[in-house]
Amino acid sequence: MSVMQPAERRRLQSRADARRAILDATEALLVEDGYEAFSMRRLADRCGYTAPTIYHHFGDKQHLIDALLDERCQGLVRTLRRVHQSEDLVENLRAFSGAFVRFGLRNPTHYALLSQPRDPGLPVPPAAEEARVLMEAPLHGLAAAGRLTADQEMVGQSLWAFLHGFILLRTTRTDVEWRKDGLDVGIDAFLTGFVREEASR
Amino acid sequence: MSVMQPAERRRLQSRADARRAILDATEALLVEDGYEAFSMRRLADRCGYTAPTIYHHFGDKQHLIDALLDERCQGLVRTLRRVHQSEDLVENLRAFSGAFVRFGLRNPTHYALLSQPRDPGLPVPPAAEEARVLMEAPLHGLAAAGRLTADQEMVGQSLWAFLHGFILLRTTRTDVEWRKDGLDVGIDAFLTGFVREEASR
DNA sequence: TCCGTCTACCTAACGCCGTTAAAGAAACCG
């Protein structure tokens, strides 16, 4: 592997700067006005480049959005890693669920975009998949300890469905008065149904 | 209230026929190619009218889609009414959940459209709201019998979140291998957490 | 029967969208 020349480095830096500026403007537009109001032309106006330049750097709208979502999910992954992993696996599961839901509620536009059906060709943003894998760790521990009343995959899919619906309903149905302690109560009921105190066999 | 004249009736009939033809074509296009590929112009080609005529009858795209969704939800309402209402409230809840989820899985495009954030001005299609109210009946019965471990609203919101996430995940994340008995197992766990056998006080 | 009114429907167009073709400008490399 050869040493990078100063010129090459400068070129890569300027490319990185352009991508950074475009991504930042994308983020700002999405947070301010939501995805519905987002367009490549408005983004071009906002970030100072013209639309074809954005295409030069990101390919198309989908890849641009995916790049942004991947970055955001890296934030979630960092949060999940930071969440205290106690010896109490149940407490662990609760903490992860809380972090995940908080991510969704604080980034409703991003979460909605992540939830939309994807072209089967394109893979889910890597960091999103990484977050999903991380979330499974406490379940794996509980399964290994024989404390689940169903197999790990089953419990994981059920928990995922609950958390997913929880986030989407609260972010899309703003006409409903949602209970503030809904997550804790729901998770408790969920744990009552799927986790027992001690190993059975 | 005056008697309707034949001419007036004929006029209303022809208006109803036009609406019917447009709605049928909308339904067909949505089922065949999904909402992404749907457009007023393609609909115009399909149903034989031009686009402005569709606007004449339905106002705009949103109202057209809403009219279709309302019709579909009336089907769900009929199904829910038909579901056997036994004396076993838990069995009842299970049956309703099953019917609701089946509706979502069989009409993924419609369900996704129902789930999208709405302009705060427009109301949810009436039949959708009616279905939601119907779904709460078994919960109300259980609450009245003192068999819920949390108040009815809380339990209802949790169950709604689970069912909603269940449907959306399975229809949008087709890359995942979902467990076939996921609904039954999830509902069982849910009931274990939220419903007790007999009244406590 | 005639005439104003109203409904249904059309053609043409506006301003937006995502995207691409083509070309100039600038930096890099030999």
Added chain:
DNA sequence: CGGTTTCTTTAACGGCGTTAGGTAGACGGA
């Protein structure tokens, strides 16, 4: 210096949701 590659632009294509404006025909009262 000359050739190549990268970045950026202007101009355009086809499609979108929607609206303005006009026409043909049915309706209802004189």
